[in-house]
Each structure stands twice: as C-alpha cells, then as structure tokens.
Amino acid sequence: AQSVTQLGSHVSVSEGALVLLRCNYSSSVPPYLFWYVQYPNQGLQLLLKYTSAATLVKGINGFEAEFKKSETSFHLTKPSAHMSDAAEYFCAVSDRGTGGFKTIFGAGTRLFVKA
Amino acid sequence: DADVTQTPRNRITKTGKRIMLECSQTKGHDRMYWYRQDPGLGLRLIYYSFDVKDINKGEISDGYSVSRQAQAKFSLSLESAIPNQTALYFCATSMGVAETQYFGPGTRLLVL
Numbered sequence: 001a002q003s004v005t006q007l008g009s010h011v012s013v014s015e016g017a018l019v020l021l022r023c024n025y026s027s028s029v030p031p032y033l034f035w036y037v038q039y040p041n042q043g044l045q046l047l048l049k050y051t052s053a054a055t056l057v058k059g060i061n062g063f064e065a066e067f068k069k070s071e072t073s074f075h076l077t078k079p080s081a082h083m084s085d086a087a088e089y090f091c092a093v094s095d096r097g098t099g100g101f102k103t104i105f106g107a108g109t110r111l112f113v114k115a
Numbered sequence: 116d117a118d119v120t121q122t123p124r125n126r127i128t129k130t131g132k133r134i135m136l137e138c139s140q141t142k143g144h145d146r147m148y149w150y151r152q153d154p155g156l157g158l159r160l161i162y163y164s165f166d167v168k169d170i171n172k173g174e175i176s177d178g179y180s181v182s183r184q185a186q187a188k189f190s191l192s193l194e195s196a197i198p199n200q201t202a203l204y205f206c207a208t209s210m211g212v213a214e215t216q217y218f219g220p221g222t223r224l225l226v227l
Binding site: 009032034036041042043044045046049051090094095101102103105106107108 | 119150155156157159205207215216220221
C-alpha cells in the first residue's frame with residue numbers, strides 16, 4: 001500500500017538560508033510524486049510534480065525536488081529562503097493500486113522563515 | 116474568477132443538523148474530490164467522482180454523502196453533524212487520476 005511520510009511537522013530557517021523539506025514514500029509501482037503549497041487561508045496549489053521523466057524536477061518560486069528511487073525519497077529544496085515562502089507544504093504520491101489510481105497526501109510541514 | 120469555488124467559506128452549525136457544502140468548477144475537469152484537513156493529519160479523502168455517474172468512497176466516508184449534480188458541481192453533505200466533523204474541507208478537481216489537482220479555497224466548518 002502506498003504511504004507518504006514527511007519528516008518534521010515544523011521547519012524553521014533564516015531568510016536566505018537553504019530550505020530542505022523531507023518526503024519519503026512507499027509504493028509498489030513507479031509513482032507520480034507531487035509537492036503542493038498552502039498559503040494561509042487558501043487551498044493547496046501545485047509546486048512541482050515528478051512523472052517519471054527527469055529525476056530532478058524544477059517548480060515554481062525557485063523550488064526543486066529530486067526523485068531518488070533507491071532512497072524512496074522526494075525531498076524539496078530551495079537554495080535561499082524568502083519571507084514569502086512561509087507556508088505549509090504537502091508531499092503527495094499517486095500510483096495505481098487495487099481499485100485504480102489513488103493519491104495520498106502527507107501530513108504536511110509548516111515552514112517558518114525568520115528575518 | 117476562481118476556477119474552483121466553494122460555498123460557504125465558513126459555517127457554524129449545531130450537533131445533529133444537516134449541512135451541505137457546495138463546490139463548482141469552471142476547469143472542465145471530469146474528476147472531482149472532497150477532502151478534509153485536520154492539523155497534523157494532512158488531507159484525507161472523503162469521496163471522489165470520476166464523472167456524473169461514477170461516485171466512490173474515500174478513506175473516511177462515514178457520516179458523509181455526496182451528490183454530483185453536473186460535471187461542474189459536486190456537493191458534500193453531513194447528514195447529522197457531530198463535533199468531530201469540525202475541520203477544513205476542500206474540493207478539488209483534476210483532468211486525470213494521476214494529474215495535478217486544483218483546489219478550492221476551502222470551507223471552515225465548526226460543529227458545536
């Protein structure tokens with residue numbers, strides 16, 4: 001069965017520092033992987049997605065994620081944090097299991113950016 | 116205008132009341148979903164619909180029902196609301212099952 005684990009419910013970084021949000025997944029078949037971002041009082045919006053093309057995926061706002069099959073990971077990074085990056089981030093996995101494709105979301109990681 | 120809209124945005128109700136949350140989309144997507152979000156639990160799928168005649172239960176469907184009135188409209192009902200249904204509810208749409216999901220702004224529900 002598929003599952004998603006996001007390590008750390010809260011991450012705090014200083015403005016200009018590296019952002020690293022961790023996501024590990026389990027899937028019995030090659031998955032589709034997503035990162036979504038949720039700003040306060042808004043719905044989720046897509047940051048980037050992996051669909052079995054390049055393993056390094058670039059998204060909006062300078063974020064990128066690397067698919068590492070051997071580590072079953074899809075960590076999200078950004079070289080330099082900006083105050084506007086403060087939000088909650090969700091990793092999601094979608095694959096074909098019993099009954100068809102299903103998408104599972106992680107519990108989320110809230111990113112705080114300090115001035 | 117927003118592609119996925121939800122009404123109401125906020126709702127307070129009492130235990131035992133029936134309540135309906137509505138979702139409309141202008142993206143032309145066949146697939147629509149209802150999720151609830153609770154702190155520390157992420158998003159959990161309540162119901163999903165692949166077209167007007169295809170409705171499926173998600174992982175937490177007990178206590179909820181849905182209606183797909185048209186391709187663009189998908190409503191969620193709480194037949195008899197209880198306090199542990201207090202949560203943030205999101206509607207989402209997608210073109211395909213493994214495609215990007217597009218979310219509405221959410222409905223914050225408080226059951227007293």
